[in-house]
Amino acid sequence: MLQSRGWMLATAESCTGGMIAAACTDLAGSSNWFERGFVTYSNEAKSESLGVDPALIAAHGAVSEVVARAMAFGAIRHSHAQVGVAVTGVAGPSGGSPDKPVGTVWFGFQVAGLLSSEMQLFPGDRAAVRAATVRHALNRLLALLATTT
Numbered sequence: 001m002l003q004s005r006g007w008m009l010a011t012a013e014s015c016t017g018g019m020i021a022a023a024c025t026d027l028a029g030s031s032n033w034f035e036r037g038f039v040t041y042s043n044e045a046k047s048e049s050l051g052v053d054p055a056l057i058a059a060h061g062a063v064s065e066v067v068a069r070a071m072a073f074g075a076i077r078h079s080h081a082q083v084g085v086a087v088t089g090v091a092g093p094s095g096g097s098p099d100k101p102v103g104t105v106w107f108g109f110q111v112a113g114l115l116s117s118e119m120q121l122f123p124g125d126r127a128a129v130r131a132a133t134v135r136h137a138l139n140r141l142l143a144l145l146a147t148t149t
Contacts, residue, residue: 001145001146002033002083002145003033007033008033008034008035008079008080008083009024009033009034009035009083010037010038010075010076010078010079010081010083011038011084011086012038012040012084012087012108013037013038013040013086013087014039014040014046014087014088014089015087015105015129015130016137017039017130019131019133020037020133020138021036021039023134024037035081036079038050038071038078040071046067046071046074046088050070050075050078051070051078052070063089063090063100063106064088065108065117067088067106068106068107069117070108071087071088071108072085072086072109072110073110073115074086082112083112083141084108084109084110085107085108085137085138086109087105087106087107089104089105089106089129089133090102090103090104090129091126091133092125093125102129103121103122104119104121105121105122107119107136107137107140109141111141112148114148120136122136
């Protein structure tokens, strides 16, 4: 779908550590539609590489809707891509809180200039949460592309 539109994809990943980019580049010919991936695991990396305002992270936490949206926007702004997907979450086994338990993942998408976000709570251990995050990010991206003209 990206290639047919002449669009490129950029990823901005925290909790998946580049797994979305890896899944994309596992496909032969992905250089025709995959532009780059940002692995921004630390808060500083989110700010330095994607331009996420540190005040947003301080106010809402790295695992939040506003940060996921800022990451998706930053992936577009700091690349030559037209489509961006971002993920930030708590993969576990530690790091969870009552407000953001292990398995909480925020997604940010920017497709055709439209920015959207959503949260999912995935069950399982670290590997399961990360794998579910990759699947959901790519499936949701495909759904968004299918509804975009």
